[in-house]
Amino acid sequence: MAEKIAETLAVSKAYPNGGKTICVLDEVNLSLYTGDFAILLGPSGSGKSTLLHIMGLLDLPDSGAVRLFGEEALSLDERGKAGLRLQKLGFVFQFDSLLPEFTVLENADLPAMLAGTPDPDKAMSILRRFGMEELAHKMPSQLSGGEKQRVAIARALRNNPRLLLADEPTGNLDSRNTKIVLEDLSRLAKEGIAVLMATHDSRATAYATKVLTLEKGKISLNDNCLHIN
Numbered sequence: 001m002a003e004k005i006a007e008t009l010a011v012s013k014a015y016p017n018g019g020k021t022i023c024v025l026d027e028v029n030l031s032l033y034t035g036d037f038a039i040l041l042g043p044s045g046s047g048k049s050t051l052l053h054i055m056g057l058l059d060l061p062d063s064g065a066v067r068l069f070g071e072e073a074l075s076l077d078e079r080g081k082a083g084l085r086l087q088k089l090g091f092v093f094q095f096d097s098l099l100p101e102f103t104v105l106e107n108a109d110l111p112a113m114l115a116g117t118p119d120p121d122k123a124m125s126i127l128r129r130f131g132m133e134e135l136a137h138k139m140p141s142q143l144s145g146g147e148k149q150r151v152a153i154a155r156a157l158r159n160n161p162r163l164l165l166a167d168e169p170t171g172n173l174d175s176r177n178t179k180i181v182l183e184d185l186s187r188l189a190k191e192g193i194a195v196l197m198a199t200h201d202s203r204a205t206a207y208a209t210k211v212l213t214l215e216k217g218k219i220s221l222n223d224n225c226l227h228i229n
């Protein structure tokens, strides 16, 4: 029986723009279960990153609720949110998020370091999974954009999250590495975590269990998986 991992209830967020207000998220309801590999599509500026940041407790909605692992998460204090993010959530940021003064291996081990359980061997095994062991001792500035993105994915998986929120994780990748990442995320979902991935790449829908489209503040769901090639 699939377990509900994450839920947004009537989540709304608006930003002022000139003299007007843009309603980016308009009472968005969304549920993710164990085994879900959900793809979030939508035009640039439609609010994909905003929604992921709210679900990842990195930003607050104007109204609505976010339930993670069965508990109301927005009312947790900063310490509670940080603990939940560290123990159960993996987040892949859309833009370069590696710490420049740390090596690839240290970046990959960072969540475990923060949790007080560093283990470079484990971090190395995740890097190996993404074919990056040879990069382990490089600095982020010595990596290509795609390599950085793969390190960020490895880092997000370091603490074995139950929910992975990935914001355009394949945006800088060539088709071979895109396939590796999509297969990996799909396998993680099959193993029982929930994955929500924002992307512009409609090829990802072929791997998805759910395709969500965000447009004009509203989410539409296609459970049958549209395969767009």
Ligand SMILES: Nc1ncnc2c1ncn2[C@@H]1O[C@H](COP(=O)(O)OP(=O)(O)OP(=O)(O)O)[C@@H](O)[C@H]1O
Binding pocket: 015, 016, 022, 024, 042, 043, 044, 045, 046, 047, 048, 049, 050, 051, 094
């Ligand atoms: N801090 C902010 N202040 C004002 N407006 C913002 C802020 N953050 C986002 N926005 C606006 O909210 C809208 C949604 O932005 P968001 O980054 O969530 O879109 P997106 O779907 O992730 O786009 P992309 O596909 O380009 O990454 C955009 O119009 C953006 O300009």
Ligand SMILES: [Mg+2]
Binding pocket: 048, 049, 050, 094, 167
């Ligand atoms: Mg975005």
